[in-house]
Amino acid sequence: MNVGFIGLGIMGSRMAANLQKAGHELVVYNRTPEKAEALVAQGATLASSPQEVGKACRVVFTMLATPEAVEEAALGQHGFLKELPGNSLWIDASTVNPSFSQRMATIAHKMGHRFLDAPVSGSLVPAETGQLVFLVGGEAKDVEEVRPLLDTMGKAVLHIGPHGQGASMKMVNNMLFGQIMAAFAEALRLGTSLGISEEMLCQTLLNGPGGAPFLKLKENKLLTRDFSPEFPLEWMHKDLHLAGVTAYEQGVALPTLHTVKEIFAQAKQAGLAQEDFSAVYQFVNPK
Amino acid sequence: MNVGFIGLGIMGSRMAANLQKAGHELVVYNRTPEKAEALVAQGATLASSPQEVGKACRVVFTMLATPEAVEEAALGQHGFLKELPGNSLWIDASTVNPSFSQRMATIAHKMGHRFLDAPVSGSLVPAETGQLVFLVGGEAKDVEEVRPLLDTMGKAVLHIGPHGQGASMKMVNNMLFGQIMAAFAEALRLGTSLGISEEMLCQTLLNGPGGAPFLKLKENKLLTRDFSPEFPLEWMHKDLHLAGVTAYEQGVALPTLHTVKEIFAQAKQAGLAQEDFSAVYQFVNPK
Amino acid sequence: MNVGFIGLGIMGSRMAANLQKAGHELVVYNRTPEKAEALVAQGATLASSPQEVGKACRVVFTMLATPEAVEEAALGQHGFLKELPGNSLWIDASTVNPSFSQRMATIAHKMGHRFLDAPVSGSLVPAETGQLVFLVGGEAKDVEEVRPLLDTMGKAVLHIGPHGQGASMKMVNNMLFGQIMAAFAEALRLGTSLGISEEMLCQTLLNGPGGAPFLKLKENKLLTRDFSPEFPLEWMHKDLHLAGVTAYEQGVALPTLHTVKEIFAQAKQAGLAQEDFSAVYQFVNPK
Amino acid sequence: MNVGFIGLGIMGSRMAANLQKAGHELVVYNRTPEKAEALVAQGATLASSPQEVGKACRVVFTMLATPEAVEEAALGQHGFLKELPGNSLWIDASTVNPSFSQRMATIAHKMGHRFLDAPVSGSLVPAETGQLVFLVGGEAKDVEEVRPLLDTMGKAVLHIGPHGQGASMKMVNNMLFGQIMAAFAEALRLGTSLGISEEMLCQTLLNGPGGAPFLKLKENKLLTRDFSPEFPLEWMHKDLHLAGVTAYEQGVALPTLHTVKEIFAQAKQAGLAQEDFSAVYQFVNPK
Known part of the structure; x- marks a missing residue:
């Protein structure tokens, strides 16, 4: 066949x-x-x-x-x-x-x-x-x-x-990734501002209860600041936008999603659209 | 001794x-x-x-x-x-x-x-x-x-x-938990609004790349809506506030943190202060 | 003719x-x-x-x-x-x-x-x-x-x-109203939590440099909590959503807009959709 | 005497x-x-x-x-x-x-x-x-x-x-200014992205129902991008921070305030601390 x-x-x-x-x-x-x-x-x-x-x-x-x-x-x-x-x-x-x-x-x-x-x-x-x-x-x-x-x-x-729920689950999934990525970027930002190294922060947080598996796959990108794309930042932004529009259609309030979406929008404005979506860290914590 | x-x-x-x-x-x-x-x-x-x-x-x-x-x-x-x-x-x-x-x-x-x-x-x-x-x-x-x-x-x-960095790491750690918890609550909210069951969402998301280990420990609380406290919501709110004040002192902008902090503040206003901090889900997705 | x-x-x-x-x-x-x-x-x-x-x-x-x-x-x-x-x-x-x-x-x-x-x-x-x-x-x-x-x-x-700019200006205009309304609601909320009366707050703020003219037209609604609609909250929410979608299309980051949009979404969830959009105050400062 | x-x-x-x-x-x-x-x-x-x-x-x-x-x-x-x-x-x-x-x-x-x-x-x-x-x-x-x-x-x-309410009113007042300033900056940002000139936007919005009096005093700064300080941005940021801490102490959730506070924090990071607080526009709409 x-x-x-x-x-x-x-x-x-x-x-x-x-x-x-x-x-x-x-x-x-x-x-x-x-x-x-x-x-x-x-x-x-x-x-x-x-x-x-x-x-x-x-x-x-x-x-x-x-x-x-x-x-x-x-x-x-x-x-x-x-x-x-x-x-x-x-x-x-x-x-x-x-x-x-x-x-x-x-x-x-x-x-x-x-x-x-x-x-x-x-x-x-x-x-x-x-x-x-x-x-x-x-x-x-x-x-x-x-x-x-x-x-x-x-x-x-x-x-x-039923039909559409595969797409729905994918959207929810990506929305969760985008939000966790931004949260982790901010956690590193605060930690480094207090004098802890990125290595120590990654090692501790990623092996702790907050260490979502996909974050570990991004660790090397964060530490080397090499954000060659696996999933481009502008696609993540698009998926967050899609989730926001869907939330509106469903009559659901999602404040964190929208704040994170705008951080990705800012990162896009800052020229990071084509980088991996983990490059939101570069925007949150420029170096 | x-x-x-x-x-x-x-x-x-x-x-x-x-x-x-x-x-x-x-x-x-x-x-x-x-x-x-x-x-x-x-x-x-x-x-x-x-x-x-x-x-x-x-x-x-x-x-x-x-x-x-x-x-x-x-x-x-x-x-x-x-x-x-x-x-x-x-x-x-x-x-x-x-x-x-x-x-x-x-x-x-x-x-x-x-x-x-x-x-x-x-x-x-x-x-x-x-x-x-x-x-x-x-x-x-x-x-x-x-x-x-x-x-x-x-x-x-x-x-x-050096001195203070244990406390710093703890603060960063809890801030990450609070943000991921809110993100997961919003993901479930959007998913259920689209007709996917909480059980299916938890099973898929928690076994996927976004499944931070501590979220799995909260799964049963979310599914049963029994938010008996392991770490009370008002303590999480206090830790997020502390992180926000520290961010101000360090001259660091953390938009996601602040949005999440205010969701916890709203959840407190809604009477969930003494519940487990995972009860932010009850606020985001009331039932 | x-x-x-x-x-x-x-x-x-x-x-x-x-x-x-x-x-x-x-x-x-x-x-x-x-x-x-x-x-x-x-x-x-x-x-x-x-x-x-x-x-x-x-x-x-x-x-x-x-x-x-x-x-x-x-x-x-x-x-x-x-x-x-x-x-x-x-x-x-x-x-x-x-x-x-x-x-x-x-x-x-x-x-x-x-x-x-x-x-x-x-x-x-x-x-x-x-x-x-x-x-x-x-x-x-x-x-x-x-x-x-x-x-x-x-x-x-x-x-x-040219064509479309009338509609553009109207959208920008309404977006400004929605944001100022939410800002004013939060200002009253903080002020009343500190023991100042709503009357004193309105009198002082509305006659001061922050007193946008349309806010004065809403003063009586806020003080009497009679939110009979002049411009329904759900229409404002729709306009904020429209502005958010347009911002995405234009590649523009607007964090405040999106946060305010979600407050209106929460107010809608709380049953205020048909009330005047100034009823966002009722959500921010329930009584 | x-x-x-x-x-x-x-x-x-x-x-x-x-x-x-x-x-x-x-x-x-x-x-x-x-x-x-x-x-x-x-x-x-x-x-x-x-x-x-x-x-x-x-x-x-x-x-x-x-x-x-x-x-x-x-x-x-x-x-x-x-x-x-x-x-x-x-x-x-x-x-x-x-x-x-x-x-x-x-x-x-x-x-x-x-x-x-x-x-x-x-x-x-x-x-x-x-x-x-x-x-x-x-x-x-x-x-x-x-x-x-x-x-x-x-x-x-x-x-x-009574004692303290003068200070309270001042804090509420400044918080309102900061939020309206950010809202106006975002309104101009969206409007210019749609091809309307800053002059037309200012003229229309400032003479309309959303035209808070203090905004008119800032019009010239925005149009000339000369942000010589009348009230420095870092002071506004401090006042917004103070309002945020007070909101926490009073048990009050103020999402818009916190989002705006972080925009001012970002503007500070971008080097605008010593400029007038209306320079938040420079951050929102760089040129």
Whole structure:
């Protein structure tokens, strides 16, 4: 059975490679086809459009940067959705807002297909090593059907709930990361102002009860001030903004989120948009 | 050698018991002497004043609620400091502000004694089981001298730096906890507003990269809404206030800290002062 | 010359009445036609749809609650825009976001018409007494052409700049009001906590250099705690949200705005959505 | 009758000059005596210490920068309070915290004297032109006794309430200014990002219902970006900090205040401490 994969960026290329290693026949598409070369060299078929992917597969993954890109790939002039055979399965692993996922689910269903929103927790390294966590929204039986594929790319597949809840959980997850990152930056700032070294602070705090696992992965960036991006600061800012807009829509007050969002906005203004989101530390504690 | 222990509250009574179990002869004092009964039954001597403790010991621990209480015990009319034999060692395990610790160190030195600020990370259960972490400020040789005693009460003794840096690290540590707690409360709030259950949110987030270890200890409180205090919300608020005042003194801007501090202030106004500090969730997500 | 007026709510009905008093022949439309009765009794023609308005006029005002309502009236199935004779003039006095105004301007131009965004500063009483201030975006010559009509409804017509800048200025204006209102509420809160009466605080602060004119209009509401709505709190919250989203789009960090927005969100959660926006005081200082 | 005046800085020198112009015999003291020259040239007596002032007067004004300076002048080794004849009147016009004023009142009373806290609203220009507003805490009869003196320096004398309430009102007043200043800075920031000129924004907003009178006095500073200090930013930051500490003591949550306080802290970090407090605009909207 052919598996379609659309979107071969930092994450998608590594995820597709793990699918391929597990023996799946891939039909891939990327706007800049050069990124498909390694996969094609290993036997993948390169499609000239999303439409071509749709003609060749019953299961299609999308892993794209924005809702607009997803919508174009699925529903645009050369979109894949209208080409799929009946009752196909579309898994969108992109990070998008919950209401977008729900809308895609509705459209797919009307066209006779099935949909899962399945964004991932984890960035470059887990994508490469097949250690991602999938946060999935949709029907339980569809999750089970696709689980063997997801297992080739990740270490866990969590079925959160109905359509949109995978996207919701991803949004909540990233919001938590952004807030903890800012909190840790401020903790280091106060500590260093009192004469404690960054090394001592990291060692003590990260091995203590407040040491969230992802913070440990950022320790080296903070200590060396080398903020080469794993997850760019402007993307985190976008996710915090998305959470803020969703909170407004849901009638929910989230003061800490909004304060943290504006710290990231300030960090962007200060020129750190393209750095890793841990570079918020550089803004909070310049050196 | 006698070891003095002043302050037998929730924490102090359990810490002293561990010292005693390890075979040390204790001379203890508490304002309400009833709290000393269990220790006395096991052989501790009950002093009628801090002064009496000072006459009988060369090493004295204090574990009290406020800087004012520490100052009274050490330097008040019936204080212990003036009674100690020359070159004695005073270890203050209370949570106080760094400048207070530095002042106590200076006074103790002028009177011919040595001082360590050694607040602890960990609350009731680690105090009982000897699993505390000591964050110590002072001279390295004094830390080494007292390490065997600290080891009976804790699992780790971290020498952070000179006088006041134990207190500084404790303040930074608690500030990080307060901020992460508020962030987690807001994450659950947004998630539940989108229809995901608290159980699913806790399970996913706490086992993910944002799952700070202390949050897992609070999971049951959040899910049952039973906020019986381990560390009362008003104490957390006080620690956040202390961090805010210190930030002002150090000329450091900490926007997230201040926003979180005011959420705790609102939670206090809403009647949650005596609950566990995780009850900030009850304020953020009332039910 | 007939003047069209669509939207006869709290504001629109009073504005139209002032146009009528100045001798203009009105063709009016409102979803619930009862609200047009007083105007019809004075000679206005009641249209059965926006379309009917378009057929009878070369100048049309819209004063509606949301961008969606404006779009429906102008461009919906029974919209007026397609019926207008060439080179007509549409003045939208509704409070909408700048990008919406720009889009309407573009559409109107493509259809051969002219457009002004002309939201008003001032609420019920100024609408009634013709004391509104129009904040206008669009071509200078169009502003001059319509100025005699605007003068019947307002005391000032400010040409802010090109299309969308009337809406922009209105958004900035309301954002300033919301922030000052919250600041004043907090000032009263601190003052009363120190034992000063609300009367003394209002008298001193409102007659001092911080006494923004609109605050004086709210004094009686604060002192009597009668928050009957002039401008509902949920509308202010919506405007603050709109400003926050616009700030994100413009790449601008506005920390105070976002904190104030969340206080209004909390006030909404506390049941004050339908009250006047000055009821944020009730949330900040409950009694 | 001699009138004592201690503290001849920017404010005090101008206030004393107005007392002198009204015909009062002054006995003045300043740490740097050069600042007294103009007053001495017009007939004032220069004292060599606060003590000398106390020996020569029954009414003493203090106008100093900090509580510590006030305490030193009144109660220090060469303080004036112990020298005053019985039932003298001390008016402290300095900006200090309410609890300090209350403590001074208590001490003065125990020594047989009367005390008023009488900080002023208004800065350099009103001090020079006798247009200050006195916010007075203390006994009504004492206020009446000193009113003729205050009237020479100000345009209004407001008796707010008992001891400390003058200081309280001043704190609340400055807190309101700081918050409105930050709000206005953010409003201009959003407006300019949307293409509206600073001039148009100032003209529209300052003449509208949100135009707090003191903002108009700052307009020129904002438009020229010449932030020569009338009231330095670091003093405003100090006053906001003081309000925050007082809010904590009073058990009151003030989220906006704390967010604004941290914006001023950031502005200080950015090197604007010595500029006028309106320079917060330079931080919010750098150019």
